Amino acid sequence: xxxxxxxxxxxxxxxxxxxxxxxxxxxxxxxxxxxxxxxxxxxxxxxxxxxxxxxxxxxxxxxxxxxxxxxxxxxxxxxxxxxxxxxxxxxxxxxxxxxxxxxxxxxxxxxxxxxxxxxxxxxxxxxxxxxxxxxxxxxxxxxxxxxxxxxxxxxxxxxxxxxxxxxxxxxxxxxxxxxxxxxxxxxxxxxxxxxxxxxxxxxxxxxxxxxxxxxxxxxxxxxxxxxxxxxxxxxxxxxxxxxxxxxxxxxxxxxxxxxxxxxxxxxxxxxxxxxxxxxxxxxxxxxxxxxxxxxxxxxxxxxxxxxxxxxxxxxxxxxxxxxxxxxxxxxxxxxxxxxxxxxxxxxxxxxxxxxxxxxxxxxxxxxxxxxxxxxxxxxxxxxxxxxxxxxxxxxxxxxxxxxxxxxxxxxxxxxxxxxxxxxxxxxxxxxxxxxxxxxxxxxxxxxxxxxxxxx
Amino acid sequence: xxxxxxxxxxxxxxxxxxxxxxxxxxxxxxxxxxxxxxxxxxxxxxxxxxxxxxxxxxxxxxxxxxxxxxxxxxxxxxxxxxxxxxxxxxxxxxxxxxxxxxxxxxxxxxxxxx
Numbered sequence: 001x002x003x004x005x006x007x008x009x010x011x012x013x014x015x016x017x018x019x020x021x022x023x024x025x026x027x028x029x030x031x032x033x034x035x036x037x038x039x040x041x042x043x044x045x046x047x048x049x050x051x052x053x054x055x056x057x058x059x060x061x062x063x064x065x066x067x068x069x070x071x072x073x074x075x076x077x078x079x080x081x082x083x084x085x086x087x088x089x090x091x092x093x094x095x096x097x098x099x100x101x102x103x104x105x106x107x108x109x110x111x112x113x114x115x116x117x118x119x120x121x122x123x124x125x126x127x128x129x130x131x132x133x134x135x136x137x138x139x140x141x142x143x144x145x146x147x148x149x150x151x152x153x154x155x156x157x158x159x160x161x162x163x164x165x166x167x168x169x170x171x172x173x174x175x176x177x178x179x180x181x182x183x184x185x186x187x188x189x190x191x192x193x194x195x196x197x198x199x200x201x202x203x204x205x206x207x208x209x210x211x212x213x214x215x216x217x218x219x220x221x222x223x224x225x226x227x228x229x230x231x232x233x234x235x236x237x238x239x240x241x242x243x244x245x246x247x248x249x250x251x252x253x254x255x256x257x258x259x260x261x262x263x264x265x266x267x268x269x270x271x272x273x274x275x276x277x278x279x280x281x282x283x284x285x286x287x288x289x290x291x292x293x294x295x296x297x298x299x300x301x302x303x304x305x306x307x308x309x310x311x312x313x314x315x316x317x318x319x320x321x322x323x324x325x326x327x328x329x330x331x332x333x334x335x336x337x338x339x340x341x342x343x344x345x346x347x348x349x350x351x352x353x354x355x356x357x358x359x360x361x362x363x364x365x366x367x368x369x370x371x372x373x374x375x376x377x378x379x380x381x382x383x384x385x386x387x388x389x390x391x392x393x394x395x396x397x398x399x400x401x402x403x404x405x406x407x408x409x410x411x412x413x414x415x416x417x418x419x420x421x422x423x424x425x426x427x428x429x430x431x432x433x434x435x436x437x438x439x440x441x442x443x444x445x446x447x448x449x450x451x452x453x454x455x
Numbered sequence: 456x457x458x459x460x461x462x463x464x465x466x467x468x469x470x471x472x473x474x475x476x477x478x479x480x481x482x483x484x485x486x487x488x489x490x491x492x493x494x495x496x497x498x499x500x501x502x503x504x505x506x507x508x509x510x511x512x513x514x515x516x517x518x519x520x521x522x523x524x525x526x527x528x529x530x531x532x533x534x535x536x537x538x539x540x541x542x543x544x545x546x547x548x549x550x551x552x553x554x555x556x557x558x559x560x561x562x563x564x565x566x567x568x569x
Contacts, residue, residue: 040534041534041535137472137473137474137533221467221545223465223466223467223548223549224465224480224482263465263480266478266480266519266520266521267465267466267467267478267480268467269478269519269521270467270476270478270479270480270516270519270521270523271467271468271469271476271478272469272470272471272476273476273478273514273523274471274476274523274525275514276514276516276523277514288516288519289515289516289517289518290518291518291519292518293519305518323535323536326538328538362531362532362538363538364531364538364539366539366540368540372540372541373540373541373546373550374546374549374550374553375505375506375550376504376505376506377502377503377506377550377553391540393538393539394538395536395538433535433536434535435534435535435536436472436534436535438472
């Protein structure tokens with residue numbers, strides 16, 4: 001057994017710095033590269049792509065990335081774990097296999113494919129058997145949006161990733177898998193942790209939580225002494241250096257920018273936290289009130305003392321559904337009285353929308369530069385503000401009404417308050433809203449499949 | 456004396472649906488008991504009046520010198536439904552740091568604030 005393994009995070013979200021995973025592989029020692037590609041509504045986008053082209057429906061960026069780093073990963077024995085498969089895990093694996101063969105890696109690696117998360121075709125069966133998939137936030141039954149569902153996937157944990165690694169996969173591609181499972185899986189595989197070693201599973205889960213947002217734990221978006229954080233242009237993405245006893249160190253490659261210290265780790269620990277005593281994943285329930293942190297040298301924080309409890313009988317399901325349309329229009333008003341002008345323009349455009357008889361489920365006006373982020377807490381804006389951006393958003397089920405709204409913003413330039421600009425983008429775009437429906441499903445309903453193929 | 460939280464804590468915020476979470480972290484160990492005593496759920500609810508439309512929950516993490524707040528119904532429907540610039544609640548962190556709390560002068564002295 002290795003004394004420690006180094007698991008590197010390559011992406012904090014789909015669309016993060018494209019070069020980050022390449023640098024993780026090339027600029028220092030790592031054993032695993034974990035890549036999270038799936039935001040909450042990403043699956044619905046991929047479902048649409050697959051409907052148009054049965055070979056699509058996964059993160060194509062991942063295939064491009066593999067063409068760049070796969071030879072180095074094979075040469076230096078680095079394994080890759082990614083939930084890049086979206087709604088077409090097999091298609092993603094096939095594309096990666098093709099790339100690997102083109103690189104002359106035929107016969108030199110195996111790809112693990114994890115499926116079973118996609119339950120879109122089983123919704124009616126589940127509802128028919130009384131599994132209501134109620135919304136965890138609102139308690140509404142799924143039947144209320146049944147005809148608008150676009151994708152439905154259960155969050156899988158670390159177990160199938162472990163299974164694929166145990167069968168010799170160098171690359172593991174999953175569909176909807178938890179971010180934390182991508183980090184925990186390699187630890188279980190390497191250290192042989194048992195399924196009921198809850199403290200260790202919780203530790204690996206928390207390591208995953210810390211690195212899953214990429215550089216947000218290593219100096220990015222860090223409020224603590226942010227002005228002094230060095231060289232964010234060259235920010236180093238995080239690495240979890242895990243030990244068999246469940247303790248780990250968060251660090252980053254040498255000669256990279258950013259900062260890993262206790263405050264930067266604390267900020268990431270509380271990010272998107274609910275009840276800290278019950279961080280629930282498919283693998284365990286982790287207790288954030290047991291985490292201890294210690295300085296371990298420059299850009300190194302040691303994490304220890306973590307306790308966990310048995311996992312629950314449910315898996316979280318992420319369902320996406322079509323929820324109407326929205327559009328947001330903006331204009332910029334300049335000094336003097338920028339805020340007063342923007343407010344007047346808002347009154348004018350709303351009066352015109354009323355006169356047109358347009359109705360929306362919601363209309364929201366914000367004044368960027370005055371109070372868009374902190375609302376009334378920002379206090380009364382100064383009359384000397386150099387400029388204020390008027391930002392008007394509307395939402396509703398009637399696409400035509402939203403289209404009509406988009407025609408009403410630009411005319412304010414010639415028909416409203418003076419010293420206005422910032423309309424170069426043309427009319428606002430109407431966007432279809434794909435909303436997110438979180439629910440729970442009994443674990444017994446989900447059958448996970450692990451296939452390992454040769455390249 | 457009145458002290459603004461930005462002198463006592465740093466923070467990070469995020470979202471879960473229509474709920475914003477704000478993690479408030481003491482800048483020094485000595486400040487944590489002051490945060491526990493003064494920055495109650497009720498106080499945070501009042502601070503975010505007009506922004507947070509439902510309850511505020513508070514959780515304590517003494518091991519990190521941190522408090523976690525959940526501000527329910529604060530994000531205009533949340534996720535893709537929200538029309539807000541800050542639909543993900545990313546700036547609720549510094550909005551909370553605007554809060555001022557009252558501490559006694561001798562407390563401020565022993566905490567090294569004056």
